Amino acid sequence: MSENAELSDFIRDIVREDLKTGKHSEIVTRFPPEPNGYLHIGHAKSICLNFGIAAQFGGRCHLRFDDTNPVKEDQEYIDAIIEDVRWLGFNWGEHLYYASDYFEQMYEWALALIRKDNAYVCTLSPEEFKDYRGVPNRPGRESPWRNRAVEESEDLFKRMRAGEFADGQYVLRAKIDMASPNLHMRDPVIYRIKHASHPHAGDKWCIYPTYDFAHGLEDSIEKITHSICTLEFEVHRPLYDWFLKALAVYHPRQIEFARLNLSYTVMSKRMLLELVRDGIVNGWDDPRMPTIAGLRRRGYTPEAIRAFCAAIGVTKYNGITDIALLEHCIRDELNRTAARRMAVLNPLKLVIENYPEGQVDELEGINNPEDPSAGSRKISFSRELYIERDDFMEEPPKKFFRMGPGREVRLRYGYLVQCTGFEKDAQGNITEVRCTYDPETRGGNAPDGRKVKGTIHWVSAAHAQRCRVRLYDRLFNVERPADVEQGEDFKQHLNPDSIGEIEALVEPAVAAVEPGSRLQFERLGYFYADHIDSQPDAPVFNRIVPLKDAWAKKRGG
Ligand code: ATP
Numbered sequence: 001m002s003e004n005a006e007l008s009d010f011i012r013d014i015v016r017e018d019l020k021t022g023k024h025s026e027i028v029t030r031f032p033p034e035p036n037g038y039l040h041i042g043h044a045k046s047i048c049l050n051f052g053i054a055a056q057f058g059g060r061c062h063l064r065f066d067d068t069n070p071v072k073e074d075q076e077y078i079d080a081i082i083e084d085v086r087w088l089g090f091n092w093g094e095h096l097y098y099a100s101d102y103f104e105q106m107y108e109w110a111l112a113l114i115r116k117d118n119a120y121v122c123t124l125s126p127e128e129f130k131d132y133r134g135v136p137n138r139p140g141r142e143s144p145w146r147n148r149a150v151e152e153s154e155d156l157f158k159r160m161r162a163g164e165f166a167d168g169q170y171v172l173r174a175k176i177d178m179a180s181p182n183l184h185m186r187d188p189v190i191y192r193i194k195h196a197s198h199p200h201a202g203d204k205w206c207i208y209p210t211y212d213f214a215h216g217l218e219d220s221i222e223k224i225t226h227s228i229c230t231l232e233f234e235v236h237r238p239l240y241d242w243f244l245k246a247l248a249v250y251h252p253r254q255i256e257f258a259r260l261n262l263s264y265t266v267m268s269k270r271m272l273l274e275l276v277r278d279g280i281v282n283g284w285d286d287p288r289m290p291t292i293a294g295l296r297r298r299g300y301t302p303e304a305i306r307a308f309c310a311a312i313g314v315t316k317y318n319g320i321t322d323i324a325l326l327e328h329c330i331r332d333e334l335n336r337t338a339a340r341r342m343a344v345l346n347p348l349k350l351v352i353e354n355y356p357e358g359q360v361d362e363l364e365g366i367n368n369p370e371d372p373s374a375g376s377r378k379i380s381f382s383r384e385l386y387i388e389r390d391d392f393m394e395e396p397p398k399k400f401f402r403m404g405p406g407r408e409v410r411l412r413y414g415y416l417v418q419c420t421g422f423e424k425d426a427q428g429n430i431t432e433v434r435c436t437y438d439p440e441t442r443g444g445n446a447p448d449g450r451k452v453k454g455t456i457h458w459v460s461a462a463h464a465q466r467c468r469v470r471l472y473d474r475l476f477n478v479e480r481p482a483d484v485e486q487g488e489d490f491k492q493h494l495n496p497d498s499i500g501e502i503e504a505l506v507e508p509a510v511a512a513v514e515p516g517s518r519l520q521f522e523r524l525g526y527f528y529a530d531h532i533d534s535q536p537d538a539p540v541f542n543r544i545v546p547l548k549d550a551w552a553k554k555r556g557g
């Protein structure tokens, strides 16, 4: 992708160097999701990095399902991942792979390790296994099965595959070093028995390789040059290297970077799954979810997500990224591309006393001040309008530049109007505001040059149409909802106001919009005509973001 052309970071530096020294002539990366959930914005960082490097250096990037644990995996997730990576704008060509297609080769390699006395079948129970492994600052103890005869391990391993044993009865372990300070090196499990059907391999297998054993072998088979993963795998790297060395096969280089953490959201698949399962959100693509499907549903574009990933960069420092930056990226794009329209979310009637009944003025509305080619449209103006309830105050403070008794305000694209009074119902609610307009101020300026600070939006009562609008907000009300104390539940930090649905009054051009379109409702925010819930001529809008840009503000923008 051309937007990556000039990106630079410590991983790209390594890649550049490897090309320069001739260590590699073609760069091969991969994005290796486990299909046990939907992709989220953190995965987008990894996708942009892996596919971005391949594109920037003229190599290729594989999409590989790391499907070694059938119990949690599902075809639904495989399909969703394919759709999401494609939607983000990346293309793996014919390089779509499944780790489970390599099971036969991995099995052969496991046998090879046994024959070299680098692996053995162990009979310890999971509890005993833990106990024998010990703690980091004290060596573990060797399993009594560690020196089982090679032939016996080979025989047992073959019978594990043949289905002779129950889950957990045996495991295959690498024979490395029970005294290593790195627990991952203390004879890790490389195969376990699981009588479970696999979404891709079917019922062919009842033993499955562990991540640590499988991952490097998958990379090796595909001749990956740079195996890029997140920092928590740094301590697994010695093991990654050990397997490849022990088997004397092609040896990719593992490089770790800091995962993305975003404020006001959770990113672990376990937590996201819990939100879906407990019905706290409306599925994986709920517009409040940080999933790619959720962001798409909310109205985010692939361009904005890629811009975000480029903006956060790639480092080895584990931090937390302000969600305001993500919101800034979509605003920045939609400011350039989205048509401006008027919509009133919380209507209050405004009657212009001196405007003739039955008269309609066709005003000119600029579609996008950032894009002259977007042109303009006609907006009907009449005696009765709706304005935003918030734009009127009975007793306004000095700094309130909108409507109040006696005050003059500008109606967007229209005239200056002066408030002459208002009406209330028995409960004291304001039901109507009254005003007069100055016919000399068409277009919004007074010929005598008097200054009017406030401009408010409106819709004509006779012409307005109704639309459903969903006002989404952040799903959590604390910055780090996943950092819960022991025994606490991350769900206690849910924002009770993360969704509100209203019926808005909109100008006719809004109701006519195609599903999948994005608009700016003036002064309110950017909205998306939901591609699933909208009907022709009856769009349902999701608020993507309000207009106020906390990110730009923070940086003095
Ligand atoms: P789990 O929640 O089960 O740990 P995972 O998020 O690690 O799952 P995978 O399917 O294993 O999910 O991830 C695929 C790739 O995406 C991996 O290379 C992983 O390092 C990367 N990845 C996952 N989460 C993030 C994140 N928050 N930021 C950057 N990369 C990520």
Ligand code: MG
Pocket (backbone or CB within 6 Å): 034
């Ligand atoms: Mg993982």
